[in-house]
Amino acid sequence: MLDVLKKHDAHAVFFVTGTMASRYPDLVRRMVDEGHEIGLHTFNHPDLSLQSKKRIDWELSQNQLAITGAAGIRTSLFRPPYSSYADAMDNKSWPVTQYIGSRGYLTVVNNTDSEDWKRPGVQEIIRRATPHGGKGAIVLMHDSGGDRSQTVAALDTFLPDLKDKGYEFGNLTEALDAPSAHSPVTGAELWKGKAWIFLVQASENITGVLVVGLAIIGSLVIARFVLMLLLSGFHARRVRRKDFRWGPPVTEPVTVLVPAYNEAKCIENTVNSLMASEHPIEVLVIDDGSTDGTARIVEAMGLPNVRVIRQLNAGKPAALNRGLANARYDIVVMMDGDTVFEPSTVRELVQPFGDARVGAVAGNAKVGNKDSLIGAWQHIEYVMGFNLDRRMYDVLGCMPTIPGAVGAFRRSALEPIGGMSEDTLAEDTDVTMALHRAGWRVVYAENARAWTEAPETVQQLWSQRYRWSYGTMQAIWKHRRSLIEKGPSGRFGRVGLPFVSLFMVVAPFWPRSSTSSSSTASSSARPRRRSWPGWASSPSRRSARRTPSGSTANA
Template identity: 80%
Template sequence: MLLLRGYVHSEFLADHRVRPPASIDNVPEEILSGGPVLDARGEKPISHRVPDHTLVLTFDDGPDPEWTPKVLDKLREHDAHGVFFVTGTMASRYPDLVRRMVQEGHEVGLHTFNHPDLSYQSTSRIDWELSQNQLALQGAAGVRTSLFRPPYSSTADALDDESWPVTQYIAKRGYITTFIDTDTEDWQRPGVGEIMRRATPKKDGDGAIVLMHDSGGDRSQTVAALDKWLPEMAGKGYKFANLTEALKAPSAHTPVSGFERWKGKSWVLAVGVSENAMSFLVVALAIVGVLVFSRFGLMLLLSAIHARKVRKRDFVWGRFPVTEPVSVLVPAYNERECIANTVRSLAASDHPVEVIVIDDGSTDGTADIVEALRLPNVRVVRQANAGKPAALNNGVRHATCELIVMMDGDTVFEPTTVRELVQPFADPSVGAVAGNAKVGNRDSLIGAWQHIEYVMGFNLDRRMYDILRCMPTIPGAVGAFRRTALWRVGGMSDDTLAEDTDVTMALHRDGWRVVYAENARAWTEAPESVQQLWSQRYRWSYGTMQAIWKHRRAVVERGASGRFGRVGLPFVSLFMVFAPLLAPLIDVFLVYGLVFGPSAKTALAWAGVLAIQGVCAAYAFRLDHERMRHLVSLPLQQILYRQLMYVVLLQSWITALTGGRLRWQKLRRTGAVEAAPTSGREKAGAL
């Protein structure tokens, strides 16, 4: 719809060049000295003049929604007719005005579709200008016309060696070319009196074709001049007629029907839809802008509050630090490339842990690899393949500790991760803790983009949600739970494809606090191909929608569930499901503005949005003690990577609305993340 609108608004193919006068060697003398109406359709060109005491009023460049109705009103008031040379772009956009012209007895002529100087154009472009102009006329008024006026033309004696061949070619296409006798130059707004003087024939009683404009700017002087000039000239014995009426020729209009009529009506209908679509999209863009900037503002403000709270030296979760042993659950399905690195990182933990690897029916020897390591406090629980939620629940049943840490089989922990992750449990109201998941394989372009997304889109968000007390997701790569809280909500559910989001929402509804531990860092292997990334994000996106729908009743419930339903669910739905669906409008309007203009302002506006995103990203990187060098790829991420995420979300919406089923898809792992850095700062060679 935007492309059609740009096409109709004469921006895409607009050509504003005007050729300077050329020689007249090849223009017949009888044409130069002849009348303003040129019929060159036959073997010999014929010129015609308007009879005495007859004025043919012609109006170029319309119709205009403001000035054309006023011109038509004045003509009707003074019982005058005229010829309107309409452009295809304006006739397509305002078909009702063209229809009114014909119904009120005026003639309509073609003035091309895009108003270019035809002497610069090829014959194919000329054909297109004429056919598109006729198509708009057919759709608007149901007629074709044989009258034509070239843009930037004037009197017949202004024809030259560049414009004469064009005039001949157009005549072969069946058109009568209409030039002028007098030019009011009303587009210069010289004043009402001057317009009237220029419109009047120099010799009293002479007939003339008068040029005026009903579009292209402020035409108030033209309307005022008509109101005075028409009765004045009528008092001198002049009549105001259509061109064919003045020449006593057949009407220039030919009714169209059948396919040609419906083709024109379809065109006009499509243009009307595109005009309305533009209005709708502008409103939608404004809504998106408010949402995007509100989200950025909230993230920056609340993340700053969260960071200040964490930095307070006297801030502690409870009277004493948490030192009790922790059960770490590692669900694994065909993780032979990663599992050894994962288990070794847990064995190096500075907090007492028991490690339980739940082998979910692996066929690649994952369990054998773990057992072969012979690490203390590490054991394997084997089960038939039943899915990740079942594996985690099985692990909880085998755990001996009250505090449960869950991680993925492709993730490695820092030595301090478990200790940092469980400290919030010193507060008895805390039921679960989200850790800081970081991309380990960030050297590729896709990895770098995901790194930016994790630091900015996930972890900065988690700081915001932590302050708002509506954390939507405990990441599967690094999260901790109280066993008591977990069993109270029924454990890990397989009702959705996002079991981590599902259980987090269930904990909120049960009254537990869910908090964020930014120093509990886990290094995970992100997808390294577009196909794997698509599969992962599709599952995440669709699973989040499932979880929101599953817990929708919280909106009308009381207590903790009601608070989450009326605060958390709207936030999550707005910022994670609905706003991203509209966000592509920013990029759509970027393309539209660059193609159809104003290009400079469009690029500047988009750069402003990118700059704000850059500020948020830089702040998030600073909070996470990350190097800024990866932000170099942020503009490219916005252009390419973000579009992929939009399409993934759209596909998730389609799947949800059509009731489709999405199965769990296992991602191929490479074992690229071998160990975690020993501090929060990225170190060269650590991965």
């Protein structure tokens, strides 16, 4: 439309909405530079007769701000949305017109309507736009709001035809022989307008990137979901075959490590659940400087195969390493102080060690406190997400983490890699990746069930998921060289790390990294005594259990 107006040396008044001025500031600037006048048409194009004065003021001020940012001017012209002829004003629209006039604006309405928005055809637009009786007119046309090809074609014929008949096409103030409706803006107000334009355009660009990103991520997530269903189904069929065996039955005793910090409310239930184990065990409770008498509770139980080790508060990795140093047996089971094992859990958890290639086993962590909404959500996530995830990773040979709530390790596999590391917030993920790089298999034992306490508040859940996600990123970075290494490390790096990076860090909108990093929901979500992840006293712990419109142009 601007090209046609320039071609025929005609001026117009463009009543632009704030949304469109913000999106296309170059067009608004060109309108002013080429001698056209700009008028307000509100920011969002609402029916002002239905709005409060406060909303009207906001619409005008934001519209003005957008024009200031685009062209460096203010304007005194205004055209109400959905307005037509002057005689169409009623008792609802007239008070609005009076109010806007009191704010210093000149309200403009048309007396000739091309009705080009109906797209009736070029000749019909010209007929409707032509003034009657040789009089002048304010002609309404639209330069936005859909396909305007008919409007542009009609204008290209309309302008020269009427000029041949003696008509001139000028600005409103030119026709009224009045001062310009524009006044320049400088200083802070100008920069405020420019900042507004920048923010609007930046948000649109970001939105576009997000839409593309979400489409890509959505496609990948769907593809991963299909792959997860296929591989988890294959895993379930494989391990549930009657003739399936990991190897010779594992019957030798194992050591169970229970690191604990301020677990007085749960530790007795935890230890009692271990006493019902169907597999021979010794239990080491490592008290990491508790202040609530956790160690005394265990000692008072007087159980013959339970030892208590006390240490100053040093963090969960240090507590686990202390337990490893004192363990009597090569196979070590690790759990959390608020977790409850079933009688068969340890037996099921250690059977994969019948395969000499297996260095670690991930158990099946389940949510015990699922009677709240947040708990129920996490229960679904653990069953439908983490459980299927681990089956898939087992088949692919790239299990990314052993959950802190229920996992087992060969001590002979842990010692060469330095045991549990404090390098990351996700020591479970870190040690699992290290085992892969050392050439050990890490597998999943679905029947080794453990019941753990999940976060009960949004704040606890956020703290847990933040730590999981951040710790996973740290572990990925720490083991990044596996991408270019050879042998078992390279196989994990080129299969496992991309999977973990894409689907545990990039893709999820709800941060999660399998049941990683100390994987017990309760201890990870609570306030910590030390700055590293792991320990916290629970302020509220349950006992462990089992189960727009465009602008209008007036020529």
